[in-house]
Amino acid sequence: MKDKKIKCIDCHKDFIFTESEQQFFEEKGYDAPKRCKSCRSKKKEYKRK
Numbered sequence: 001m002k003d004k005k006i007k008c009i010d011c012h013k014d015f016i017f018t019e020s021e022q023q024f025f026e027e028k029g030y031d032a033p034k035r036c037k038s039c040r041s042k043k044k045e046y047k048r049k
């Protein structure tokens, strides 16, 4: 596996989906993320409230 470049659907910036992250997501059976880390953490913050 190689690092992947993904465009964030929220801020439209490219971010790197690293090899180790890809392995982690695959283990968990998750789909590839559509958002960069900062947007994902923002979303989590928002959900928590």
Ligand SMILES: [Zn+2]
Residues within 6 Å of the ligand: 008, 009, 010, 011, 012, 013, 035, 036, 037, 038, 039, 040
């Ligand atoms: Zn983003």
